[in-house]
Amino acid sequence: MPVSQPSQSFSAHPPEKVREFDVIVIGSGIGGLVTATQLAAKGARTIVLESYIIPGGSAGYFDRDGYRFDVGASMIFGFGQQGTTNLLTRALQAVNVTLETIADPVQIHYHLPDGLEVQVHKSYENFLQELTEKFPQEAEGIRKFYGECWQVFNCLNAIELLSLEELGYLMRVFFQHPLACLGLVKYLPLNAGDIARRYIKDPILLKFIDIECYCWSVVPAELTPMINAGMVFSDRHYGGINYPKGGVGQIAQKLVEGLEKSGGKIQYKAKVARIVTERGKAVGVELITGEIIKARRIVSNATRWDTFEKLLPAEAMPSSEKKWQSRYQKSPSFLSLHLGVKAAVFPQETACHHILLESWEQMEVAGGTIFVSIPTLLDPSLAPEGHHIVHAFTPSWMQAWEGLSGEEYEEKKEAAAGEVIEKLEKIFPGLEAGLDYMEVGTARSHRRFLGREDGTYGPIPRRKLLGLLGMPFNRTAISGLYCVGDSTFPGQGLNAVAFSGFACAHRIAVDLGFC
Numbered sequence: 001m002p003v004s005q006p007s008q009s010f011s012a013h014p015p016e017k018v019r020e021f022d023v024i025v026i027g028s029g030i031g032g033l034v035t036a037t038q039l040a041a042k043g044a045r046t047i048v049l050e051s052y053i054i055p056g057g058s059a060g061y062f063d064r065d066g067y068r069f070d071v072g073a074s075m076i077f078g079f080g081q082q083g084t085t086n087l088l089t090r091a092l093q094a095v096n097v098t099l100e101t102i103a104d105p106v107q108i109h110y111h112l113p114d115g116l117e118v119q120v121h122k123s124y125e126n127f128l129q130e131l132t133e134k135f136p137q138e139a140e141g142i143r144k145f146y147g148e149c150w151q152v153f154n155c156l157n158a159i160e161l162l163s164l165e166e167l168g169y170l171m172r173v174f175f176q177h178p179l180a181c182l183g184l185v186k187y188l189p190l191n192a193g194d195i196a197r198r199y200i201k202d203p204i205l206l207k208f209i210d211i212e213c214y215c216w217s218v219v220p221a222e223l224t225p226m227i228n229a230g231m232v233f234s235d236r237h238y239g240g241i242n243y244p245k246g247g248v249g250q251i252a253q254k255l256v257e258g259l260e261k262s263g264g265k266i267q268y269k270a271k272v273a274r275i276v277t278e279r280g281k282a283v284g285v286e287l288i289t290g291e292i293i294k295a296r297r298i299v300s301n302a303t304r305w306d307t308f309e310k311l312l313p314a315e316a317m318p319s320s321e322k323k324w325q326s327r328y329q330k331s332p333s334f335l336s337l338h339l340g341v342k343a344a345v346f347p348q349e350t351a352c353h354h355i356l357l358e359s360w361e362q363m364e365v366a367g368g369t370i371f372v373s374i375p376t377l378l379d380p381s382l383a384p385e386g387h388h389i390v391h392a393f394t395p396s397w398m399q400a401w402e403g404l405s406g407e408e409y410e411e412k413k414e415a416a417a418g419e420v421i422e423k424l425e426k427i428f429p430g431l432e433a434g435l436d437y438m439e440v441g442t443a444r445s446h447r448r449f450l451g452r453e454d455g456t457y458g459p460i461p462r463r464k465l466l467g468l469l470g471m472p473f474n475r476t477a478i479s480g481l482y483c484v485g486d487s488t489f490p491g492q493g494l495n496a497v498a499f500s501g502f503a504c505a506h507r508i509a510v511d512l513g514f515c
Helices: 030-041 087-094 124-134 136-156 167-176 178-187 192-199 203-217 226-238 249-261 304-311 319-327 406-424 443-450 494-512
Strands: 019-026 046-049 061-064 067-070 101-104 106-111 117-121 241-244 265-267 272-278 281-287 292-300 328-330 333-342 353-357 369-373 387-396 435-441 459-461 481-483
Touching: 019 030, 019 281, 019 494, 030 046, 030 087, 030 249, 030 292, 030 494, 046 249, 046 292, 067 333, 067 387, 087 249, 087 494, 106 203, 117 124, 124 136, 136 178, 136 192, 136 203, 136 226, 167 178, 178 226, 192 203, 192 226, 203 226, 203 353, 203 369, 226 494, 249 265, 272 292, 272 304, 292 304, 292 494, 304 319, 319 328, 333 406, 333 443, 369 406, 387 406, 406 435, 481 494
Parallel strands: 019 046, 019 292, 046 265, 106 353, 292 481
Antiparallel strands: 061 067, 101 241, 106 117, 272 281, 281 292, 328 459, 333 387, 333 435, 353 369, 369 387
8 A cells, every 4th residue: 555755746637537436545455445345335436546556555465486475464363254353254245255264273383482382272272271281370360361351352242343433333332232332441441461460470471471462463461452452362262363265465356356346446556645635624635647536535544654744744734643643653664584495394283373582582672573474384375386485574673774775785684584594493494495485575665565654564552551542543633534554443453454444434434324
């Protein structure tokens, strides 16, 4: 979902007739596509504007030498077949498309300091048993902490997840599920660390809870909202981790197929230069070609930084956005290694997803935590026969990659990749010798191809906040403009941004009279 700063050198020959729609969605990330498909299915004239040549943003893909690489993470929630939290399944069903998935029996295999290894099994009881064997003195605390996560999840899973900004919806779900709603209100201002410390005293086990949170929220438990933790720590056992056959990029491809079936449109290579406003209201967008497209409602699937500092004049930023920026900051980007490796390197029982951390003190520093996905263990069709894909990534900040000459940049990439591979050799001996292909991406790559300010993964709290209470919903201070994606409630992750998309579409549908 790349975006750019407004430019003054547009085409001198824009189209004579201005195209008009009910809704324009800027960017085809999963949040944007869910918003668009939901609205198109309700009859709204909807167009998605994507600056790249394929949809998906961070959930996209690219092909190299017979390998199909996922751009981002391969650990996918939301494809369960029951309850209401299976939001990716529901999003596809809403536009009459389906996607085959492959169940992952282990969410993560942790390789942690001092030889601590834990596998998070699909089976909840198997996971608790393995963790309790490592920390027998904390058996009761382990069960109580993860039990509270289930309480949160059961509240979420009892209600239809739509816009919390829409009073009619709130009244309806409260009367239908009063206990579930009260339960969510109880947990809304809490963080996972608050709950963990109620039941757990062992400092290493508390650090394990930190890495459990960090691997998807990019912050420790103290800063991770309990609502999000409850969803992740329970849904991995309830709906499970399910990998899309054909790669993560298939999610966006299928949503686009459903969008077009429902009468919506998507336009590629359509980079938005600015959001057009009239008398303080968002009424359209201007592309870098100079074309202006009008709509009754505008949805930005860009980050809030890109939306309010690039697509709109930064000097006119609403006070509510300034307040949000005082609470949240940009998370790091990632150094990403996309590798093709001989299959013989990996033992038969190797899990798909791994976390490698050599020192607890290094968890949040650049290069400290290494995330590993080997999706071809689930779908071998993504790589040439006899080979596997390895996607290894680790936190990295934009500052480390700026001010370099082309030669310096390539040398630094090679050195950084070498350090990651050296660490991976400790859990996958022979990996370097088995390399068949390698491509390295940096924060600059994420900024260039994904259009995300500083290549950021998303917003993280600047300090301890009251759970999710500080995270904004979809409407903004600018009339007619909505935001969707990871810088809106409930935050980061494909299932979370799908939730944001459902909520955004519902709010707009009510505003425009489509429901």
